[in-house]
Amino acid sequence: MTSALPPDPEQATPEAAPSASGAPVAGVVLLLAGAALLWQAVTTGIDNGVTLGGPTLAPIVVTGLWVAVALGYLLEAVRKRAVAGEAAGLTTWRTPLLLLVALVCYAVVLKYTVLGYVLATAVFVLVAARLLSTRPVREVIVRDLATAVALSLGIYLVFTRLLGIVLPAGVLPL
Amino acid sequence: MLRLRLAAALPAAVLLLAAGCADQSVGESPAASGAAPADYPSKTLQIMAPAGAGGGWDTTARSMQKSLQDAGLLKSQSAEVRNVTGAAGTIGLAELVTSHQKDPHQLMVTGLVMVGGVVTNKAPVDLSKTTPIATLTAESEVVVVRNDSKYTTLKQLTDAVKADPASVKWGGGSAGGTDQILVGLLAKAAGADAKAVAKQYIAYSGGGETKAALLSGDVSVAVSGTSEFADLVKAGTVRALAVSSATGGDAGAGTPAPSIKESGFDLELMNWRGVVAPPGISAGERTAIIKLVDDLHNSAPWKAELAAKKWQDFYKSGDEAVAFYESESTRIKTVLTEIGLG
């Protein structure tokens, strides 16, 4: 389910092997994260004592399992490196990164500025749709604008008027 | 990391607890004129429910909002309810104290659960940093056993607990919540080892799980809000040993159950809810908010809400509320620390 969308479902090729290049790096990151968490679990356990019925045992077990599995993954990744073809992985980091930045900005604007839900959402829709689009601006700008206005206003009205959930009104006189 | 921060925050919190209340009740804010601004509220009143929609605080906040509007107490303004969830309300508390200082149009619903939550979550901000306005409603707690239990009075139960704390398993809501606080206070009042008793307390997420645990025989005694067990008491499936209000009351059986006090222990604990304002508001603003809440309390719509929601009126406002908040904070903090949750 997580595997990449192949261009054509019929061509889902068996060569799309899981152990893509970069997997060893992922394994190292996982192992380091697991080790850090295990360290925290163990020190908490030492400070507070570990008993079978206490709260410190499960963290040690789970993070211990994490380290063990991460080690297994790393070994597998290193071993299969030579035979692994490039999976249908990411083709660009740029778009998701920009999209993430847009998302974070959107959340911050919602919470900390007076722009309000409708304006912030409308702007976000325009930006995100542009980032996700492969067609030139002038072909889609009308469509994007219409969606931005309809979506943001629609959500705002339904939530505040019908459900009683407060969304920041902001500068618009709503 | 957490530990360091807490170590730094705790003494500060204690200091504030000592200094805070006097500070606010006298109102040393520079803007203090003593006179209430006649035009309060002069903008939209924000009532924060520091928990998710549907819970007790949220319902209280929405009832306040509705009654304020229906009673025409908001002049030409309106009121909004915001939910800020998390950590027994201490997330909302931190937001009120840090982001809404000096803003008299920001109110927050609070209650006993938050007093306990501040202690168990080791929250850096406690209620003494706010400006207490009033307590509104309260519900008593009930101590119940199954109908086939050998305990028929609270005294028999506490005698057994005193003799052997491990012989009685207690079930109730989350760790450090009202139910466990009552168990700790009861153990203290009965002269039992509070810490040993608290170790026999099993926390369940919500009244439903507690009920199931009592019925399945996992726990021998359950502690919960009186309304939670009323139907099972009524059906005769469980027996109410005592309620935690000052005087006995109907726990569902039709005949009043004795209060803990009437059972011979000097203890009263109400799960109360109230409302606070941010720190730093002027004495005049404080007076205006208190007047607004006084008016709300006297209004017909609020009385109708109390009846509809079956809430017990538990009104204290102004300085009386400040004193009550302070004494509750001290008492709860002491007992939670004694049972090892502080």
Next chain:
Amino acid sequence: MNSFMDLMAGFGTVLTPVNLLYAAIGVTIGTLVGVLPGIGPALTIALLLPVALRLDDPTGTLIMFAGIYAGAMYGGSTTSILLNTPGESASVATSIEGYQMARRGRARTALATAAIGSFVAGTISTILLAFVATPMAKLAVTFRASDYFALAVLAMVTVTAMVGASLVRGLMSLTFGLFLGLIGLDSLTGQARFTFGVPELLDGVDIVTIIVGLFAIGETLFIASRLRDLPAHVTPLEPAGKGFAWLSRADWSRSWRPWLRGTALGFPFGALPSGGAEIPTFVSYTLEKRRSKHPEEWGNGAIEGVAGPEAANNASFSGVLVPLLTLGIPTSATAAVMLAAFGYFDLAPGPQLFEKSPEIVWGLIASLFVGNVMLLALNLPMIRVWVKVLQIPRPLLYTGILVFATLGVYAVSGSIVDVFIAFTIGVIAVFMRRYEFPIAPVILGVILGPMMEIQFRRALLLSDNDLTIFVRRPLTLILLLLAVAALGLPHLPKLIARLRGRESAKRLAFSDED
């Protein structure tokens, strides 16, 4: 057949124009909120409660609320199937095969088997509710902490098929889920675990936040990275089939058994005070996969993988009503809100409700039948509309998903930190997709981990640290032995073979599975 007469009287109550209208409003609202991530039935009912109180019509209100719950359970499957963005945990299992079906142009079939399966499961489980509620509830409350622990262990070993083709990657996902489940205050002692000094983490990471992050946000960011590789339209839709209600004869014959088995799993789990709707969906998925005559289709859109879990998740709702109506024990957030609604109308659910207010109880049960018919009537034609979602240009579709995902987390919690937690999980999910770690085991870990830990510790606390509690109670022992059998017998040869490296050969057949 006293119950039968009561039920007929219940139909008499419900089949008035006003109550039918309430039911229709309920299932419509429910379907809509089920489609939105984060906005679940519990929140909706809580928010509608004040409005409902003003109507002062207990029967109508409760009928509407039941409709919302049932509608939301169904609506949740729609986005899972079409977009791989389930809105709540009970739809995660559906999304696995459902989304693969949609990817292969079989969205209509997937939605239809979900709708009809929901109807079948809802109807059968409501019949069970009407006739075996009292004995069922009596049985359910005999479950003790040690039994729940054993049940969680059994569920955990049963659902190993969710782990997918690669054991090591599946286990890694599961471990990550177990870790997420540990975050927050320990519910038994109040001790903070893995909260890193962030107060927002004290309550743990909400399952909705996790699902929104893993699916809605993770999927969108991943799509964003591969725009150039993707066809212009999200899914080429197969032309509508000739079969009845979009299901061909083969689809019908492959669906009806999973529907029934899903119902048989969902109803009893729902009735257990600490059961829930998620576990039966995962168990159903595993069961169908094990029994399947078409193992090659799993991971590529096997219809049984939609039919079973969807039936299970709907059947669990009637199950939830068993302890709620007979004992006043709410076993889900929605049930708790409904209990509050009962309270406002001076109705105490519990042993006497059936005697004191039969017209309301039987009206509610009858309304479930009516609601199910309405859901089917609403949703089968609506499939035509839902699949249009796939024709929305991709930039707008995924932008919309991001907007709703952010809204779902922010509106519910009011906390920007929760939004950032969802984003963080979304970023992790992108890497999981990139390195082909399966997503569903994360949810398994989040749900089963805390259940296993807390019930294990409760059992120990209750027995004064006596480990024999797990072998002394017959029910616990039986469940644990079943778990050992489930783990040992069918899997041992396969596990060994996998560890020896037959994995790559297997992957040929399951290339898309994890």
